[in-house]
Amino acid sequence: MSQRPYVIDQMISAKAIAARVEALAAEITTKFKDTDKLVVVGLLRGSFVFIADLVREIDLPVEVDFLEASSYGDSTTSSREVRILKDLRSGIEGRDVLVVEDIVDTGFTLSHVVGMLKARKPARLEVCALLDKPARREVPVQATWTGFEIPDEFVVGYGIDFAQRNRNLSYIGKVRFTD
Numbered sequence: 001m002s003q004r005p006y007v008i009d010q011m012i013s014a015k016a017i018a019a020r021v022e023a024l025a026a027e028i029t030t031k032f033k034d035t036d037k038l039v040v041v042g043l044l045r046g047s048f049v050f051i052a053d054l055v056r057e058i059d060l061p062v063e064v065d066f067l068e069a070s071s072y073g074d075s076t077t078s079s080r081e082v083r084i085l086k087d088l089r090s091g092i093e094g095r096d097v098l099v100v101e102d103i104v105d106t107g108f109t110l111s112h113v114v115g116m117l118k119a120r121k122p123a124r125l126e127v128c129a130l131l132d133k134p135a136r137r138e139v140p141v142q143a144t145w146t147g148f149e150i151p152d153e154f155v156v157g158y159g160i161d162f163a164q165r166n167r168n169l170s171y172i173g174k175v176r177f178t179d
């Protein structure tokens with residue numbers, strides 16, 4: 001699959017992403033304004049660019065932690081089985097938590113992760129997803145904040161990969177096969 005030739009068509013520019021990140025961070029700052037410290041949890045690996053930009057726009061004391069859940073493997077089809085490959089370093093009981101995800105697609109990953117983290121009894125837990133593909137949803141789950149709703153296209157860039165490539169693009173583009 002990853003051997004098929006493809007091109008990437010820009011969908012969301014770096015400038016549009018930056019403006020949206022700033023607006024999301026302002027809403028997050030307002031929501032958690034009374035926190036002593038917000039635990040920002042990035043879901044590896046796709047959210048690493050987004051979380052880096054987002055935390056720098058959040059005007060609150062912040063701790064950063066990461067969680068890795070398995071999802072796709074090297075293909076464009078979703079797997080229903082969610083496994084935790086790397087857990088948080090810190091406990092979150094009684095704490096304010098923001099989960100940062102790259103894309104909510106079928107919803108399996110996010111619902112599993114949110115269920116697991118809520119069982120640890122955080123004081124508050126909200127979710128910020130950069131992208132949402134509502135047409136693909138199979139599990140009813142919704143991020144508190146969404147950067148952009150997108151159609152059912154396979155996208156790359158700004159941290160998001162196709163077969164471990166294209167994470168370093170500064171924009172988000174859609175994969176178009178040319179064969």
Ligand code: IMP
Pocket residue numbers: 046071072078079101102103104105106107108109110153154155156160161162
């Ligand atoms: P879900 O469990 O189906 O919601 O899958 C969510 C995860 O699948 C995301 O965190 C991404 O890592 C991956 N994913 C979903 N759509 C895309 C895409 O268009 N490009 C790259 N990865 C994707």
Ligand code: MG
Pocket residue numbers: 043044045046047071102103
């Ligand atoms: Mg992911």
